[in-house]
Each structure stands twice: as structure tokens, then as C-alpha cells.
Amino acid sequence: MMSSFLFRAMDARAGIFLAIMAAVIVLVPAGNLLMPEGSTFHVPNYAVTLMGKYLTYALLALAVDLVWGYCGILSLGHAAFFALGGYAMGMYLMRQIGTRGVYGDPILPDFMVFLNWGELPWYWYGFDMFWFAALMVLLVPGVLAFVFGWFAFRSRVTGVYLSIITQALTYALLLAFFRNDMGFGGNNGLTDFKDILGFDIQADTTRAGLFAASGLALVVCFLICRAITRSKLGKVLVAVRDAESRTRFLGYRVEHYKLFVWTLSAMMAGIAGALYVPQVGIINPGEFAPANSIEVVIWVAVGGRGTLVGAVLGAVLVNFAKTWFTAALPDIWLFALGGLFVVVTLFLPKGIVGTLSQGWTALRQRKVSEDFEAGSDQPPSQAPQSPASPANVSPKKSASTVPADADPQPAE
């Protein structure tokens, strides 16, 4: 059963993606560690960190694509799960500092000494152990998502309402984490990390290791997402996205399905956050900003929602552009990002990958029907239309021409 489950994840597109990822995971650290500086193949340190950061963003985008692209839940609060995962990892890293902090307190992190806290708050217990922190990276976002989703999906909050309350969720967390007495370092967050699992966090090898770990996490999560979306469960998710009420009348408990992917997606976002923090060396409440969550959505939209590969591609492309713009033309970046939102929604609703694969399918179909007209006995309707990748072929509705029923409707 399990093997068939995993086997489903594989096809040509997944194969190409995995090959590229394997190459990246091997070549980038190798280029950094093995090639001498000055060589054309040398990958500079900053690039390793930067690309590692991109990979964690890609994982976050993957998580958003799973719920938005396949289940139609537009989350404007995924940065919250990302940041919670990041904080869990940050707490572990803080406890690893030990007596090397400015105040040299063996237990209390510097900011607590500074705030005259007498002892460690109970929720910081256990974070000196890596396994516990790793568990929390999954559990904290997972439990929050489960509770939130349980309430939201059970009472059938959908569409923009759900989007707005996910945004309120991350906004509430933003305000909460800014408070000093929450015990998470307030405004400054957690930083000045020294080492992770005993390795110096600044060392080249550690950075390369974190990069590879991010790549591996991305690959594993990609395969899980892939397996899910191609299972019958994936088909139910798409059914929910397209006609939620119909799915209900078929006997599916829609809220259970939503809750399942929502929680899973939050956990993936948590993993992404946990890998992000040691690479950038800081986590602060700014990560909860609602703007961050919305930015993730545009990465997915650019790459093509409901395609998984597109989410990864979009995250890397947009962030690469961001890095480049903010260095070269800092004033232009927000114009460019804002413009990207508008252009993608208006002219590229399927994103890069969606548009390409649609074109590819259309091309193949035309070829088949030409063959048919030329005397082939294969009827065109039997054309291999890749029924197994349903989600990237959106219904008519999202065609770029305005359909007849595309009028403003009072929000329900």
C-alpha cells in the first residue's frame, strides 16, 4: 500500500524536478567546499546561504500551493506557521548558546537576563534538546493549524472570509510576539546563535550542510505533496476546490479533508521556518507580518498554482528578482512586486508552469487529431490527456477572457 502510495508520486515531470534538485543539492555544497576560491566553479559563501534561504522559501511556497492550488484555501497567514517553526528552532539555538552569551547565564538567554527574569518560563523547557525542538517545529504550527482549521472548516468559513481571518491570525501573533513579556525576545527576536547540533553555525561546512538539509526537506515534502495530490484524496481536494457543496452531497466530509491538508501544510511551513532560521541567523516578529504571507501567495501564483513544481519555481524566481532588485534598484522593487501581482492575476492566471503545460497539452492534442484526420484509427477523444495531472488544467473559468458570469457578486 505504502509503496503504491509513493510510486504514484513519480512521473516525467517529477523526475526532471528530482534530477535538478539532486544536482543542486550535490553541486552547490561541492562548489563551495571543494573548489578553490577564484575558480569559475567556486560557489561563494553568501550564495550558499542565499540559495539555502530560497530553498526554504520554496518549501513554504509548496505548502501554500498544497492548500491553495489543490484545495482552494487561500491562506494569507502561512507566514505564521513558518515563523512558529522558526521560533521553535530559534529557541533551541538560543539554549545552545549557554554561557557564551553576553551575560554568561548558563540557562537564561540574554534577553531574559536583561529583562530581569528570575527563571526560565515553562514553555522554554525541553528546547535544549534537539529532538524536542524538532518535534515542536512540527507540533506547534500543526496544533495551531489544527485548532484554527477545526473551528474554521467546521463552521464552513470559506473563500475570502477564510483568507481574511487567516490574515487576522498572523496579525494577532505578530502583535503578541512583539510583546516583551511573551518571553520570545520581543522586538529583537532571537539571534546571536552560536552552534547547531555542536557544529559552529558560521562554519562553511555547517552552512553547506544546512543547504543540503533544506534541499532534502524540499524533495521529501515535494514527494509527499505529489503522492497526496495524485491519490484519490488529491482528487477529492480538487473536487472540493471546484464544487465544495457537490462534494459534500457525495458523502465526503469536506471539513476533514481540508483539516488534513491544512495541518499538513502548516507543518511543512514550520519545517521551512526551522531551516530558515539557522541560515539567516535571526528570527523576529517581523516574520509574522501579513505582507509576508501575501508575498508567498504571489510566488505560487507566478509559478503556477496547483502544479507543485510551479510553486518551487515561482519562489526561487521571485526571490532571485527581489535580491537583484533590492541591490541594484531598491526603489523599483515594490513597484515591480506590485506590478507582478497585477500582471500575473490578469494575464497569467495559471502561472508559468500551468501556462506551459497547457500549451504543451494543446499542441499534443492538435497533433493527435491531425493524425486522426490523416487516417489513424485512434479517435481523438482517446488522446492521452494526462488525466493524472488534473489540477493544472483549470476549468474554463480562469481562461483569460471574461466569462459571461464573471460579474461582481455581492459577497455571501
Place this chain on the structure above:
Amino acid sequence: MSLMRSFLLLFSLAASLLAAPALAQSDPETLRPLINELANGKYSETEKQIGALVATGDPQVAPALEALSDGDLYVRKADGEVFIIKKAGKAYALIDPLTLETAGEAAKREMDKIKVNNKLRRVIRSALGSLTLMAPDPTVRMAAAEAVFKAKDPDSIEALDAAIAAEADDGVRKKMEEARAAAVLNSDMDEAAKLQAVSTLGTMGNRDALSLLIAVQSSSEGALRDAATSEITKIEKSIAAWDAAQNIWYGLSLGSVLLLAAIGLAITFGVMGVINMAHGEMVMIGAYVTFVVQEFIRSSAPGLFEYSLFIALPLAFLTSGLVGVAIERGVIRWLYGRPLETLLATWGISLVLQQAVRSIFGPTNREVGNPDWMSGAFEIGQMTITYNRMWIIVFAMLVFAGLMLVLKKTPFGLYTRAVTQNRRMAASMGIRTPWIDAFTFGLGSGIAGIAGVALSQIDNVSPNLGQGYIIDSFMVVVFGGVGNLWGTLVGAMTLGVVNKFLEPYAGAVLGKIFVLVFIILFIQKRPRGLFALKGRAVEA
């Protein structure tokens, strides 16, 4: 000489005793010897001399006493004349302590400071209070009564009695009576007088009275203690009521800010079903229009400053409205029926607008001034009401009423309602639905613009102004029930008041978090908001 001086002293004392209640202004020269006397002797003597000055009951001695208290009263070694000095470089500028005219300069070494200690300062403070009790200006008398109230000096009772007898202004007399009561309680007068004082403080009914009564309660026994206790409970009750009233006021004030920010959204989101994430930026544009108008007025017509907001209102409405129409025609109309895409596209627009404003006006806060009628405050009972908050509440209500009128009573409103209820039918009856869409969106945006004018008076005008309001605005609209302007009104006010009532217990930030969590839970319970219309079951 000294004979002459003591004669004058006696004379002036006698004169002042007679003249004091009549509020006589005596000749400065009769007072001068008394002032010059301050330079002689030790602290204990100085205290007596101050008493003598006060006994004249003449407000003219007040500056000298103030200067003494501040350490600015000096004596000229050469002739024993006393002056108020002002430091002027290496020398002192001399000021006559009675006429307050300049009287030349003197080198530092020519002058001696008249020493003063804290005990003397206290004496002076209460003395000054009772002195100015007779000043011709009622505001000065009021201030004096307040000072005496704080000093609680039993020695001022006589002066107060005199002042109360002569007082014509009711408000000032009341304050003086309260001051007297405070002083009586501090004195060794009999219980009847003190009981009287306790009841005076009881009717005063504020925190100052409360703390005095608590002191009485802990230091006395018997009837006095009982009287104090009963007055304390009375005052505590009334203070609690006033606190609640003040909280409601703050809540309404916050609520009207929320209402202003959300009401435009209630139209674009509630009526048209368009998620406009750039709504906050329309508010910001309105605020910047106010800034530009004020800049223009400052440079070319400073006299119009008091009217700047009235000039800014129509301009802000037009500017934001036009931007809104442009957004609707350029982007949103292609996305009708796809709310999630609309959300993303308008978010993009909001980023562009913010950056555009940042490029033009810079990233920092811009100064928008308050006209005089918007600044200051007044008090009702124990509530302080600032004018800017009050006008914003009034303004929010006017905007709400105006909008209701437009939607209910004008042909445009009729068309809008027709289009939102049944688009095809409206279209086939000859209503140009695309125009109505554009104008409705423009109306919502324009109202956001005039909200910006109001918010520029209480918030920082920066490119991020709008972002701070967008989540709150959505919360208000969703909480109140989409598509229902009354719901938006009730939603805004409820959230404002709840927020302000939570703040004292939870702090501002935590209070806000509670409200957000509350709304999140509320939406679960009633996904269609407070005032949702129940409809026939929706098709799949």
C-alpha cells in the same frame, strides 16, 4: 531712619488689615520696607517676614515671594535694597520687586542671595495661594484656590473665609470651599466643622477628594470616620461610573475611526463583493491630499489655515475616488467573479501606491497641522473630551448619514442597489452596469479619501498609514455583516468600545489580540456576520 521704618511698618500693617477684604492695591512704597526686611535674619525670621507680607493681602507682593521661592531674590550689599534678578552674562539685571520695572545692573559680587529652604518654599506656596485668592482675574483666583487645596494649610482658612465672602464667581467659590474643607480637615478644628468639610469633599466627588477622605478615614474615629467612609463609597461609585463613561467615549472615538476607515470598504466589499486590499491606500491618499492642501495654504494663503480641512475634503474625495475608478476600470473589472484574484491584484496595487507616495513625499512622517478648533479639550464632570476626537465622531456620523442618503434616496443609489441585487435584470432595464460598478467603486474609494482627511488629524501621515487600518477595516465589515451598512456602524462601535474596555485589564496590545481572536471565533459562529441576511439556500 529706623524709627521711620518701623512706623511705616506699623502703618502699613494696620492699613492692610483694614484694606485686605476690600482688595485694596496699596502704594508700592508702603510695601517696600517689608520686602527689604526679607534680607535680614535667619530662616525662622524670614518665615515671620513672609507672614507679614502675606498679611498685607496685597497681590503685589506675589512676584517677590515667587522669586524668593525660586532663589532669584537678591539683596544689594551697598544699601540693603532687595531686587529680583535675572542673570545677564557676568552681571545681574535688576528688577524692582514691586513695580517689576528694570532697575539697572549690578555685578555679581555686589549682590547677596536671600537664602531659602524647602520649609520656606512650602510656606511661600500656600501663602501665594491665599494671596492670589483675591486677584482680580477669576482664572488666577481659581488657580490660587487649587494651589491652596493642594497645600491643605490650616493657616489659610482665614484668608479663604475672606475670599469666599468676597467671591462673586460660583465656580471659583466652590473650589475655594473645597480648599477650605481640605484645610479644615488638616487643622485641629472641632468635629462639627470637620464633618461639614467631609460632606463638602463628598459633593466634590473626584479622585483628589477621595484621597483626602481616605486619609481622614485612616486617621480619625467615631462619627467622622463613619462620615468619611460613607462619602468614600459614594465617590468610588461615581468615579466608576465616570470611568465607564470615559471608556465608552474613548470606545466611540476609536469606533468612529474604525467606521471611517471601514465604511468605504463596506461599499466596495459589502455591496459590490470586491476585495480591495488597496483600500487603506485610498485613506492614505486622502491624508496626503490634506498635507498638500496645508502646504499650499502655508505658502500662499496662511489666513485660510483654519479652513484647510474643509478645502481638503472635496479634493481628497475626488483624488481617491478617481484613483478608485482607475483601479476598477484598469484591473478589477477583469477579475469580477474571482474574489481571490481580486484580492491579490489589489494587494499589488497597494504596494505600488505606497511606493509611489514614498517616492514623491519621502518615507518619513509628514506634518499635518490641527486647526485651532480641532485642538484642545474640555471637561464634562470627570471626563476629558478632546476636540479632535469629538469632531471625528461627529464627522463619522455625518459621513455615515450622507452615505445612507446617497444609497437610499438618489437615483444613483437606486441603480447601485438594483445592480447588486440582480445585475442582468438591471442591465436589461437600461442601467449601464459597468458605469455603476465604476462609480460605486469610486464612491467607496472617495469615502476612504475623506476618512484620510480625518485620520490625518490623529495619526501619523506616512506611506504606511493605510496598512495599519486594512485588517481592522475588514474585521469591522465582516463582523458587522457584509452588505449591511448598519452592521458596519454597529460593528465599528462595538469593536471600538470592547477594545477600550479590555485595555485597562489587558493592555493595549493584548486587548487588540483578544479582539482579533474574538472576531476569529465569532466568524466561525456566524460566518455571515452580526447582521447577515438569511437567504434561500445557495446553489452549489
Place this chain on the structure above:
Amino acid sequence: MARSSSLLYLDGVSVSFDGFKALNELSLTIAPGEMRAIIGPNGAGKTTMMDVITGKTRPDSGEVFFNGTVDLTGEDEASIAELGIGRKFQKPTVFESHTVWDNLELALKAPRGPFATLFHVISGGEKKRVEYLLDLIRLGSKRHELAANLSHGQKQWLEIGMLLAQDPKLLLVDEPAAGMTDAETAETAELLKDIANDHSVVVVEHDMVFVRSLGVKVTVLHEGSVLAEGSLDHVSADERVVEVYLGR
């Protein structure tokens, strides 16, 4: 008819929206194996009745029982569907970005939990069943088409096919002939009659020709309650029905 021997039993069901009574003391009983046509002018409460039976709307008062024993007012859509009530919407609703095959596969009677579907592998029996349904609804050649690309009539048929795939005891069919050509309408009537051989069916329809061709007992709804019941000829002779329909 007694509740215990009925398949579907509605008694005194009322639903109101903001003062508007969509259903007013509606009582209706369907026997096992029966096929019933329900007609009535717009706003008679036909769709609201369907909503109440399928758990979409909770009645303000009244009893709704399935199989004589199961109280439907306490159940949600999913569990009512699992009990064996299938519903076809007025506007055909199929999963447009799925293929015809996938639409049917999703509707097949099978465990509905997320984990069951996650590890689900389609069995030979299920494949046969889908093939059979494809034949029945005449979409065999379109099995790999996206449902979005079907014509209106084909979508109606696909939805009926999905209903059958659920293998329900009772089918609620809302205006199956809407938007169909005459030939398609006739075929649909035949299909429904076939289905009625081993299922109970409730058909809501406007088209009198279609109702006549079904040849079954008819219930006329008006303003949320039953106006008349009997054969089509019987109810068409009823003066009140004529009045309601022609506004006399």
C-alpha cells in the same frame, strides 16, 4: 402512510427566511421503490424541500425521517449522503477540472475518510462499475475528457451517473431535463424510468411533457405546502392547481 413503512417521511416541516415562509407545514411521504414527480410554480419550495432532506437547511419545525427510523434533521450533508440519499442539482454540478472517469470514480460507493482515500487503489470491481455507468450515461467515448468540456446535456447525464455511482436508496433529481433538446429529454425520461426499477426517485420538474412521459404519481407544491396529489390527469383537473399555474 405510516412512518415505519415509508422510505422518506416529512411531516409538518416549516422553514422561514427572515419572515418569508419557504416551507409551510409540508407533509410528504415516499414509499420504498416509488417514483414521484414534484411540480409547482417558482417559489413553491421545491428546492428548499430538497435542501431540508439533504441536510443543507435545518427545518424550523417538523419531522424528517428516512427509512422510517433515521431522523434526518440531526445529520449533515455527508452523513445523509452516506445513508443513501443522492441529489442532483438544478444547475448541473460536476467537477469540471476532473475527467469524466474521475468524476464517476469519486462518486463510487467507497469509504469516504481522508486516510481511506489517501491510500486508495482502484479495484477491478470498481473499474467495472465505472465502465458500466459510462455505458449507461453514454459517455464511454468521453471518459478522458474534462467534465468542463462536456455539453450541458452531457453534464446532466454525468451528474445522474454520479448519483447512480453512489448507489443510493433514494435519488432526488432537480430539473433533469432543463436545457435539453426534445430527444435528450425523452432519453432522460427513459433513463430515469430504468433507474426507478431498483431505486426510489423524486423528480422535480417544470416540463409537463416530461412529467407526463414518466407516468407516475404527482405532487403539486404551492407556497410551501402540498396543494394536490395524484396522477397528472387528476391534478391537472384540480381547479386550485389550474389557478396557481395560470394565475386565474
